Amino acid sequence: MKKFLKGATGKSFITYAMLIIAFTAVQITVSGGHASNMFQGLLVPFCVYSIAAASLNLTVGILGELSLGQAGFMCIGAYSSALFSVCTKETITSAWIRFPIAILIGGFFAALFGVLIGIPVLRLRGDYLAIVTLAFGEIIKNVFAALYVGYDSRGLHFSLTSQGDLGLEPDGKMLINGALGISGTPKDSTFIIGFIVLLITMIILYNFINSRTGRAVMCIRDNRIAAESIGLNITKYKLITFGLTAFLAGVAGALFSHNLSILQASKFDYNLSILILVFVVLGGIGNIRGSVIAAVVLTYLPEVLRSINNYRMLMYSVVLIVMMIFTSNDKIRGFFSASLMKLKGLIFKNKAVKEGE
């Protein structure tokens, strides 16, 4: 049993169990009326950021490439899924059918862009992916902020300048209204759906890592020359990984957009990409479970600290530093686990002595 829990499958099962326990605890608290409005409002964002961070960790920690464009992929997922839902909310009335399709659409378009970017960039060695994804994120945000889409009896109309430029008929309908974004997206994102999607994301990530493909990806990360020498197709595996990261970021974007009444592109800026990268780094690079914990803690904390407004950012930065030290410094980690062992030894020894008496 102990061996099982230490193995790869065991690790993933511990994570699933932790998530299910946390979910149950939250459900009990909420239904008992003990949760504040602020906390309830954060439940979907917890899921969104956890998915975004865990999937980014696949590219950063497992593949070993830096990506600074997670917000861009979320943006594509958010817009494409919201567009789908806005257009179909009258025809498909059940959210349980409409929303899963919307989520898949969000993931699909994000993955499509991921692969399109990946094909030229992932062939190169070096940090080109970071540079290109950084530019990509900014371009996507600005294009969506300038995009006007509407439809009338003559069909769809696009413009990158203004609403008037579309020349809509009077009974036409605006779908994307430039910087004002998309409004009227059905609020399909609930905590239950968010949790289910998060759990599926974790299963996908763990299964991917503990499969032939995931193993090949880690080989490439550890030693590219040796990976080539045993016949592993570097570009193919990098593309698959980056595509999966983009897909899941798109899924997170879809959850995000269906939690807001107005979706604006300005939300998906550089800061969001960096924030998600911070979750990954602080949760531990390559540690999928850590990403989720970091995403939840660091999303919750700034909101809790609002009550002590003046010291909010100070506290936040202290937490960042402490987490960084804990997750990335082997010596300190070793020190704490060693003292933990000592403590255990002390307790058990005392017990033994008592039993001996």
Added chain:
Amino acid sequence: MALLEVKKLGISFGGLRAVDDFSMTIEKGQLYGLIGPNGAGKTTIFNLLTGVYKPTDGTIRLDGVNITGKSTIEINKAGIARTFQNIRLFSNLSVLDNVKAGLSNHYAYSTATGIFRLPGYFKKEKAMNERAIELLKPFDLQDDAETLASNLPYGKQRKLEIARALATEPKLLLLDEPAAGMNPKETAGLMDTILTVRDEFGVTVLLIEHDMFLVSGICERLSVLNFGQLLCEGKTGDVLSDPEVIKAYLGE
């Protein structure tokens, strides 16, 4: 037909002619040695044979197929696997997973099969695990299967590299200084292992080695390289007693 036929191979790095007019023929099943002083160009020849470097001149044929200029991946699939002078393991992976990575192309299943844990996943992974353990046994590594590769002692790391290379089912196995850093007892053990591996797995072996005890003990034929050029070639006993070779090794 010879397994490996190298004709007039050459490469230049800027002004340096690292390998020049190098030819070599290795028969199936042979245990062949490539020796020469430091900087002679031995590792460069391995890099040429495996497509890490593209030759400026010459041709390489494996089992009659021209593999000159092909990529490392294609050459591995064609049947050449290697180890490295500076050990290159997948250090954050377990010993077992290092070998399983080598088996990857022969026990293929799709990424989707892996993610959705379809029956193919369990079947292939089980077969892969069994095969990997079989590959670890000749190197006495089966008890270290769950150890992280980077936590292995040096000698075992070298052996793991050989096991990983064998996992790709090569026709020709290239070993770059397999005994480097081993003590005489470990070297003697390694010599036995190389012979067993050759017979059990039916591979042809080409090895680079400075340890003359190993070279004279197991190599059937030798090529001697000096300043990128072939100095002499022949049966091990004849080559090692050649005055030219002794001069190249000991200096004037």
